[in-house]
Amino acid sequence: MIATIAARVGALGRWGRLATAFAAGAIATAALPPYHIIPALWLALPVLLWLLEGASSWRGALAIGWAFGFGHCLVGLSWIAQAFYVDAEMFGLLAWPAVIGLAFGLGIFFAIVTLITQAIPPAPAASADAIRAGRMAARALLFAAAWMLQEWTRNWIFTGFPWNPMATIWSETSTPIGLGIQQSVSVIGTFGLSLLTVGAAALIAPLGLAPRQRASVVWAIAPIGLLALIGVAGGLRVAAHPTSYVAGVKLRLVQPNVPQAEKWLPEAREPLLLDYIHLSTTNRPPDVNVVVWGESSVSFLLDRDQPHRELATMAAPQNGLLIAGADRAESETRIFNSLYVMDRSGAVLSTYDKFHLVPFGEYIPFADYLPLQQLTGTLGFSSGPALRTLQVPGLPPFSPLICYEAIFPGSVIAPGEPRPQWMLNLTNDSWFGTATGPYQHFATARLRAIEEGVPLVRNANTGISAVVDPYGRIVARLGLNKRGVVDSALPERLVSLTLFARLGNGLSLLIATIISCAALVMYRRTR
Numbered sequence: 251m252i253a254t255i256a257a258r259v260g261a262l263g264r265w266g267r268l269a270t271a272f273a274a275g276a277i278a279t280a281a282l283p284p285y286h287i288i289p290a291l292w293l294a295l296p297v298l299l300w301l302l303e304g305a306s307s308w309r310g311a312l313a314i315g316w317a318f319g320f321g322h323c324l325v326g327l328s329w330i331a332q333a334f335y336v337d338a339e340m341f342g343l344l345a346w347p348a349v350i351g352l353a354f355g356l357g358i359f360f361a362i363v364t365l366i367t368q369a370i371p372p373a374p375a376a377s378a379d380a381i382r383a384g385r386m387a388a389r390a391l392l393f394a395a396a397w398m399l400q401e402w403t404r405n406w407i408f409t410g411f412p413w414n415p416m417a418t419i420w421s422e423t424s425t426p427i428g429l430g431i432q433q434s435v436s437v438i439g440t441f442g443l444s445l446l447t448v449g450a451a452a453l454i455a456p457l458g459l460a461p462r463q464r465a466s467v468v469w470a471i472a473p474i475g476l477l478a479l480i481g482v483a484g485g486l487r488v489a490a491h492p493t494s495y496v497a498g499v500k501l502r503l504v505q506p507n508v509p510q511a512e513k514w515l516p517e518a519r520e521p522l523l524l525d526y527i528h529l530s531t532t533n534r535p536p537d538v539n540v541v542v543w544g545e546s547s548v549s550f551l552l553d554r555d556q557p558h559r560e561l562a563t564m565a566a567p568q569n570g571l572l573i574a575g576a577d578r579a580e581s582e583t584r585i586f587n588s589l590y591v592m593d594r595s596g597a598v599l600s601t602y603d604k605f606h607l608v609p610f611g612e613y614i615p616f617a618d619y620l621p622l623q624q625l626t627g628t629l630g631f632s633s634g635p636a637l638r639t640l641q642v643p644g645l646p647p648f649s650p651l652i653c654y655e656a657i658f659p660g661s662v663i664a665p666g667e668p669r670p671q672w673m674l675n676l677t678n679d680s681w682f683g684t685a686t687g688p689y690q691h692f693a694t695a696r697l698r699a700i701e702e703g704v705p706l707v708r709n710a711n712t713g714i715s716a717v718v719d720p721y722g723r724i725v726a727r728l729g730l731n732k733r734g735v736v737d738s739a740l741p742e743r744l745v746s747l748t749l750f751a752r753l754g755n756g757l758s759l760l761i762a763t764i765i766s767c768a769a770l771v772m773y774r775r776t777r
Contacts, residue, residue, distance in 0.1 A: 256458025259300040264310075267301050268317045274298050275321030275360070282326060282414055284689035286422040291451045299390060299455040302364055303372045311368040312361045319360025323353035326414050329687030333611070336510045336681060348610075356411075359400040366396040370773045379460035381776050386456040387469045388772035394449030395762040395769070402441050402755060405658060409609060412657060414690055417443035421693035426485055431477060432722050433484030435701045436748040440659045440694070442758035445765070450477055493719045495739040496646055496671065500538045501717070503709045504529045504547075504565075507733035510680040513711075519549045523562060529735055530565035530572075538737060539570035540645065544711040545587070545652055545678040552576045552590050553598065560596035568594060571645060575652065575676040578603065584632045587612060589650045589676055591642050599642050603634025604652040606661075639667040646671035646740070649704070653677045656695035656706070660754040663702060671743050673698065673706045679730075680712040688714055688730050696722055702751050703744030720744050 262270060278294035280287040298318050305311040327349060334345035370392055373385035397416070405412040417440045420428040434443050450473035456466040506525055512518055526548065530541045543565075550558040552574070566572035571593055578588035578601060586603035593599060607613050612631040637655070641647045649663050649670040656662060656675040663670060675695055679688040692714040699706040700722040709715050713730035719741035726738035749757065 252454075252458050253461045256296075256300045256303075256455075259297055259458075260303040262301070262304060267304060267310075267314055271298060271301055271314045271317035272321035274301075275318035275323075276325045278318075278322050279326040279414075281416075281419040282686075282690060283418055283421055283693040284686055286419060286428075288419055291416070291419065291447070292454055295393075295448065295451040296455040296458060298364070299367075299386065299393060299452060300458055302367060302389070303386075303459075305364075305368065308365060308368060311364045315364025316357040316361035318364070319357035320353050322360065323356040324350065326686075326690075327353060327356075329682045329685035329690075332683045332685050332687070333681040356404075359404060363393065363396040363400050366399075367393040370769060373459075373776065379463050380465065383456040383460035383463045383466045383469070384772060384776045386459050387453060387465070388769045388776065390452035390455050390469075391449060391765050391769040391772070393452050394445050395766045397448045398441050398445035398758060398762045401444050402759065405441075405661075405755070409606070410658060412659070413694070415440050415444045415659075415694060416447045417441070417697060418690065418693040419447060421696060427478070427481040429488060429722055430481035430484030430486075432697065432700055433487050434480050435697050436703060436750055437757070438761060439701055439750045439755050439758045440697050441755055442761055445758060445762060446473070446477065446480075449765070450474055488721050488723065491721060493721075493723060493725055494742045496742050499540065499646065499740040500535065501707060501736075501738050501740060502530065502534060502538045502541045503707070503715045503717075503728070503736040503738075504541065504543050505709070505711065505713060505715045505728050505732065505734060505736070507712045507731060508680065509712075510678070513680070514549055523548050523550070523558065527562070527565045534567070535737055539567050541565050541567065541570070541572050542674070542676075542707065542709045543572070543574040544709045544715075545575035545676040546577065547575050547676075547711065550576065551579050552592075553578045553588075553601070556596065559592065559598070563592045563594055563596045566592065566594040569644075570594065571599070571642070573674065573676075575678075580632075585630075586634055587631050587652055588634075589652060589674075591640065591645075600640050602638065602640060602650040602652075604631070604655065605634035605636055606655045606658070607631055607633050608654060637661070637664045639664050639670045641668065649673045651675040651695075654691070656698055656708075657691070659698070659701060660750075662698050663704070663751075670704060672740060673702070673704055675706060675708040677708065677710045679710045679714070684731050688712075692716065696724075701748065703746075703748040705741035705743060707740070717741065 274294040274297045277290050280290035301314050331345040331349050334341040370389045373382045401415050420431045422428050453469045453473050456469045460466045552559045563572050573591050578586045589602040591600040639647050647670045699718045703720045706718040716727040717725050717738040726736045728736045
């Protein structure tokens, strides 16, 4: 049956190939959060490789890859449209053109993946089955390495947007094997796990060309066996290290669940602040000494507005701290998306200004030439100087991360500064309603804890708020679209650095290079 499907896919005409590639890309998103239909990836990627068998030129390979990427990103990033409907009167008409335009552009990265794959040409149809199976296996390996390279490239090019790495398909916590497999990112990072995942799915493709060849069966099964072994080893790692906690630190994360369209209404500003205080203080355990509010939690400039700052810090425990996200202004034209650390007296002990801003959301690239207004409705945020470690008396040093600053593997801890004991991610996912975006955001942020061996505390205004230990275990959580608080002790970081913390993304790049060389050697043997 699989050979019949592969033959029919490979025999499609030009427009049939493009339509099928688009559909395969859309199907692949079913493996991502929040659905985690992992077999969808084992269907979509072989289909893509079988489509490439029928590509007669490099232009055809580019078109197939682009169509796949367009479908994949259009469905996987459809949640972005929700942000435009927060102020539908001003931005609603731009919602789907913006999503389509972004997916169109991101499709180019996938086109390059398929173009690189075609560096190893398909075996002639008249070739022996062993040759066809070996050639397809080589192409699948090169494809996996190229896929990892496009994820890594999206981590930094044009300020970076590494959303939906394939490593996140294993983030479903109801399956222990998923958490076990995720432990591999402490060694090879998120992009390395994406490479293994994509490779395992793509290596089903030889079965479609030579189903009776023993080698085809081995190529299909062996990578799945490798992932299973990684899952078992990771599961043993997790089981051998129960969560331990920092003495004397107890957090309360406050999640008011206020719709984005309401929180900036002038008549809602004061009531929202009072609601934050109410949630922060009601039924609070006496050992809570740090209260955390999310990104842009209140609409007052807390650095300049002393009365409202002192009102806000009534939420802080006696002799404790309030950490809150709010704007900060150096002048009328220099406004920052900031994090404040304040004590009960209203004194600001430390601040952090977000430096990795969201294009078109928090600033307009080439603003002198593009007459557009960003979705936040402000004059535009200025970028902070750099990521840094905050050191505040009475609190373990931490790495502050605002919004999507937490999605960048290898870029969540300031180099050259004291290593933090925890990471604090304040975000405002209420822009995205109850769509897939908040689940995807949390899944990739959670991987930073395992990569770095440093716990992650995440506070979102509408969810998902959670405390994650350095093994990726969720020790406390409040779900999407829920109102309430999370009270939790602070997990301890790992005593020693993970291999990823030492080498960053360098090891996954080395693995991709080795696999690419192995694929080329296999190709030479099948010529």
